[in-house]
Each structure stands twice: as structure tokens, then as C-alpha cells.
Amino acid sequence: MPAEPAQPEHFDVLVVGAGLAGIGAGCHLERSLPQKSYAILEARDAIGGTWDLFRYPGIRSDSDMYTLGYPFRPWDSDKAIADGASIRQYIRETASEYGVEGKIRFHHQVVRADWSTGQHRWTVEAQRGDTGETVQFTCGFLFMCTGYYRYDQGYTPQFPNLDRFQGQVIHPQFWSPDVDYDGKRVIVIGSGATAVTLAPVLAERAEHVTMLQRSPSYVVSLPAEDSMAKRARRWLPEHLAYAFVRWKNVLLMMLSFQLSRRRPELAKRLIRRGLERNLPPGYEIGRHFNPRYNPWEQRLCLVPDGDLFEAICEGRVSVVTDEIETFTAHGIRLRSGGELEADVIVTATGLNLLMLGGIEAAMDGRQVNLADGLIYRGCMLSDVPNVALAFGYTNASWTLRSDLTCRYVCRLLAYMDEHGYTACTPRNHDQTITPEPFVDFSSGYFQRSIEQLPKQGPRPPWRLNQNYLLDLAMLKAKPIDEPAMEFSRNGAAAEPSAPADRRLPAAA
Numbered sequence: 103m104p105a106e107p108a109q110p111e112h113f114d115v116l117v118v119g120a121g122l123a124g125i126g127a128g129c130h131l132e133r134s135l136p137q138k139s140y141a142i143l144e145a146r147d148a149i150g151g152t153w154d155l156f157r158y159p160g161i162r163s164d165s166d167m168y169t170l171g172y173p174f175r176p177w178d179s180d181k182a183i184a185d186g187a188s189i190r191q192y193i194r195e196t197a198s199e200y201g202v203e204g205k206i207r208f209h210h211q212v213v214r215a216d217w218s219t220g221q222h223r224w225t226v227e228a229q230r231g232d233t234g235e236t237v238q239f240t241c242g243f244l245f246m247c248t249g250y251y252r253y254d255q256g257y258t259p260q261f262p263n264l265d266r267f268q269g270q271v272i273h274p275q276f277w278s279p280d281v282d283y284d285g286k287r288v289i290v291i292g293s294g295a296t297a298v299t300l301a302p303v304l305a306e307r308a309e310h311v312t313m314l315q316r317s318p319s320y321v322v323s324l325p326a327e328d329s330m331a332k333r334a335r336r337w338l339p340e341h342l343a344y345a346f347v348r349w350k351n352v353l354l355m356m357l358s359f360q361l362s363r364r365r366p367e368l369a370k371r372l373i374r375r376g377l378e379r380n381l382p383p384g385y386e387i388g389r390h391f392n393p394r395y396n397p398w399e400q401r402l403c404l405v406p407d408g409d410l411f412e413a414i415c416e417g418r419v420s421v422v423t424d425e426i427e428t429f430t431a432h433g434i435r436l437r438s439g440g441e442l443e444a445d446v447i448v449t450a451t452g453l454n455l456l457m458l459g460g461i462e463a464a465m466d467g468r469q470v471n472l473a474d475g476l477i478y479r480g481c482m483l484s485d486v487p488n489v490a491l492a493f494g495y496t497n498a499s500w501t502l503r504s505d506l507t508c509r510y511v512c513r514l515l516a517y518m519d520e521h522g523y524t525a526c527t528p529r530n531h532d533q534t535i536t537p538e539p540f541v542d543f544s545s546g547y548f549q550r551s552i553e554q555l556p557k558q559g560p561r562p563p564w565r566l567n568q569n570y571l572l573d574l575a576m577l578k579a580k581p582i583d584e585p586a587m588e589f590s591r592n593g594a595a596a597e598p599s600a601p602a603d604r605r606l607p608a609a610a
């Protein structure tokens with residue numbers, strides 16, 4: 103007789119991704135639902151996601167660590183803006199301290215997940231990077247902590263005649279320690295967070311760095327160290343000091359965003375004043391640091407202690423705002439006619455967005471198109487059962503929302519256990535909802551991929567808030583059972599959530 107195929111290993115929860123969000127998810131499961139079995143499937147061989155992948159010189163956070171850190175584990179350094187290695191270490195230490203490390207299956211790239219309506223479970227297929235095997239797992243709940251961009255490629259526009267250039271071209275996502283820029287002429291193409299980070303750091307060793315941008319971004323200098331955090335730590339117990347600084351930064355961030363959205367002219371004037379203080383007299387701020395959009399229609403670029411401006415003042419970095427006509431053997435010819443010579447060109451031109459880690463999702467064998475759905479409470483998808491996704495804010499630290507999402511998932515799972523439910527599915531019964539784009543951000547990486555993203559609605563629970571206070575209320579305080587969430591039990595017909603007396607009796 104042929105041998106029975108081995109049963110796939112089963113977990114109550116499968117988390118996909120061992121980055122900042124996935125490790126946070128593991129910590130919440132350990133703390134709130136220690137009875138649940140779970141594993142974290144991670145495609146790479148390391149913890150940290152973004153903070154392990156990106157290794158370009160100067161890699162750092164561009165939001166403060168008191169809000170990018172986990173609320174349950176204080177960030178105890180004086181540095182508010184931290185380097186990539188410190189963030190990586192913080193994530194690793196958290197994973198080890200909370201017992202999450204041992205739950206990670208490295209080299210497991212999840213490629214497919216199929217929901218069985220009959221069994222109320224997901225069958226998850228992963229490809230092992232180390233052995234080449236395809237392995238299967240099953241789980242009751244799938245928690246996607248896969249970030250928002252492709253790991254295997256960065257975004258590089260089609261530059262004319264790129265191959266003619268005789269020097270080295272490198273994308274920051276694939277930086278390698280043997281890129282030699284000592285004493286060399288470097289061009290950094292781009293105007294985003296990566297370009298403004300790289301330019302002053304490369305300029306410490308390069309002959310000269312030119313930051314070549316097609317259009318400018320808003321750039322704001324912020325102290326690398328938070329003096330209030332230092333004082334708070336002196337006076338208050340560690341957790342209290344951390345909570346205090348975290349809230350201070352949350353509120354300041356919200357104030358800056360709201361001011362920019364409601365009074366964009368005032369916000370522009372304030373940003374300009376900062377630039378005038380930091381840049382040499384007569385500097386062409388209008389040309390190089392005056393974007394066509396309003397502040398916070400795209401993410402602001404933060405530079406710690408004005409390092410970019412200092413490098414500009416010292417003549418080590420120059421900014422050129424122009425378009426690329428063509429690459430040449432020795433550099434780049436500009437549309438305005440000039441030519442920039444270079445030995446090394448860094449294409450800090452961005453990321454390629456990728457939702458749900460590129461997995462193919464299906465229900466009972468039929469493929470599910472993510473873009474057809476509405477986002478529910480900022481973390482689930484309409485008509486897709488037992489899946490949550492951790493997605494951060496565009497206008498504040500990622501962890502603020504990803505952590506609320508983890509808490510919500512734990513509440514949801516506890517609620518389902520309490521009532522004996524095995525499936526939960528957000529359903530939109532409101533025919534008047536007109537789907538809107540996922541975000542109203544004009545950043546290139548969102549605009550390039552907006553068609554692949556789910557939609558949002560005009561009001562809760564279908565609204566994707568970019569507001570921590572609203573999410574705090576929606577994810578932490580609002581009841582789990584509400585009309586848009588349908589709960590059911592394995593083998594029972596789907597039962598829309600409704601006032602308690604209309605729901606199925608709790609399982610014995």
C-alpha cells in the first residue's frame with residue numbers, strides 16, 4: 103500500500119515575516135495568548151526585515167525610536183534617530199527576551215495560502231531557501247507581517263544608456279561592503295529619505311557627492327538626541343519615562359501632520375525658516391528644497407542634527423535639481439545641457455511595493471484578488487477570513503499601527519476562543535460605500551502600485567486612518583463584535599455578527 107502523505111504541521115497562528123512587526127506579533131502572542139501554538143515563517147536567514155536587509159552607509163531610522171520601538175520594551179538609548187545596526191540589535195534582543203526567537207522558521211518563503219471553508223483553516227505553502235523543498239503547514243489564523251516592498255528588487259527607472267557608464271552603479275537596497283567610494287566622485291540619484299541619508303555619509307570619504315534630484319522633497323533637521331527623553335529617564339522609572347516620551351512624540355507628530363494638512367502655507371513657511379537657518383546665505387532653496395506638493399502629501403525627510411545641510415555648507419555635497427537626459431561613459435548628461443562626472447552612481451530611486459509578501463491567496467482553490475477588497479479596521483480584508491496584515495502609518499512610525507494591530511489580533515483570537523468561533527470574516531453590507539484609494543499619499547512607490555492595493559471606505563470600520571488616536575480607539579477599545587464582522591464555527595453556516603441574542607450560543 104502506498105504510504106499516507108504526512109499531515110502538514112498545524113499551528114493556531116502562523117505569522118509570516120520576522121521583521122519589526124512579526125517579532126512584535128510573536129511577543130504579543132507570548133504575552134497575551136501563551137496557550138496558542140504559533141510559528142513565524144521567515145524567507146530570509148535573519149531577524150529584522152528592513153533593518154537587516156538595508157546595509158548602505160549611514161542607514162538609520164527617519165522617525166524617532168521612542169515611537170518606532172515597541173511600547174512594551176523601552177528604547178533606552180539617548181539616540182532618538184538610530185542607526186540600522188542598533189535597531190537590528192533591538193529587534194533581535196526583543197525576540198530573544200520574549201521567547202520568540204525559537205519560534206522562527208528561517209528560509210521559509212511563503213508562496214501560497216489557501217483557505218478551506220470546510221475546515222476553517224489555511225493551508226500555507228512555503229519554499230525552503232536552504233533545501234529547495236516545498237513544505238506545507240496549516241493554521242487557524244494567518245498574520246501577515248511581510249512589510250510593504252519587494253526584497254528581491256529595488257525600483258530603478260529606465261535610465262537611457264545606463265550600460266554606457268564605465269563606473270559602478272549600485273542600488274542602496276543591494277549595497278555591498280566592497281563598494282569603493284574613497285576619494286571618488288559620487289552621484290546619488292534621488293531626493294527621498296535614502297538619498298538624504300546617504301549623501302552626507304558618503305561625503306565623509308568621497309571626493310565629492312552630488313545629490314541629483316528630478317524634484318525636491320521637504321527636508322527638516324531634527325536633533326539626533328531627544329533632550330527631554332534624557333531628562334525623563336533621569337527623573338522617572340524606565341517604563342514611565344518611555345511612555346511619556348512616546349506620547350510626547352506621537353502628539354508632536356500628529357500636530358505637525360495636522361498643521362501641514364490644514365495650514366500648508368504656514369507649514370511651508372516654518373520649513374523654509376529652518377532651511378534658511380541651516381543653509382548658506384543666498385542658497386537656492388526655492389530650486390532645491392521647495393517641492394511642488396504640500397508638506398505631508400509625501401513623507402517629510404528628516405536629517406539628524408542637519409548633517410546634510412552641514413555637508414552642503416562645507417562644499418562636500420551639492421544638490422542638482424534637473425532631469426537625466428542620458429548616462430554617458432563618465433557620468434550623466436542633464437536635460438539642461440550640463441554634464442556631471444562620476445566614478446560611482448547610487449540609484450536611491452526607491453522601492454517596489456509588494457503586499458502580503460507576494461503570496462498567492464486563494465479560497466477553496468479559487469484565487470483571491472487583494473485589490474478587490476476593502477480594508478477593515480486598517481488590518482483585515484473584506485470577505486477574507488482569519489487573516490490580518492500589519493501595515494504601518496505613512497505619516498508616523500510604523501510600529502504605532504503594527505503594534506495596535508497585534509493587540510487587536512490577540513483580542514480577536516481571545517474573543518473567538520471565548521465564544522467557540524473558528525472563523526471571522528469582515529463583510530461590507532453597506533452598498534453606499536464608494537471605494538477610495540488605499541492611501542492619499544502622492545509618493546511614487548504608492549502611486550506606481552495603487553492598483554494592486556486594497557481600497558478603503560469613507561468611514562469606519564473601512565477607513566484606513568492615518569491617525570494613532572483614532573486607531574487606538576478603533577483597535578483597542580471598540581468591541582470586537584460589530585455588524586461588519588461575521589463569526590462562524592467550523593461546520594456551521596456563517597452567522598453575521600449581531601446583537602448577542604441573535605448569535606449562536608457559545609460552544610460548550
Ligand SMILES: Cc1cc2nc3c(=O)[nH]c(=O)nc-3n(C[C@H](O)[C@H](O)[C@H](O)COP(=O)(O)OP(=O)(O)OC[C@H]3O[C@@H](n4cnc5c(N)ncnc54)[C@H](O)[C@@H]3O)c2cc1C
Pocket residue numbers: 118119120121122123124143144145146150151152153156162163164165166170210211212213247248249250251253296458459460461492494498499500501504
Ligand atoms: C530604508 C528604510 C528606512 C525606513 N525607516 C523607517 C523609519 O524610520 N520609521 C518608520 O516608521 N518606518 C521606516 N521604514 C519602513 C519600515 O519598513 C518599517 O519601519 C518596518 O521595519 C517594517 O517592519 P515589518 O516587519 O512590517 O516589515 P519588514 O521590515 O519589511 O519585514 C518583513 C519581513 O517579512 C519577510 N517576508 C516578506 N515576504 C515574505 C514571504 N512571502 N514569506 C516569508 N517571509 C516574508 C521579509 O523577509 C522580512 O524579514 C523604513 C523602510 C526602509 C526601506
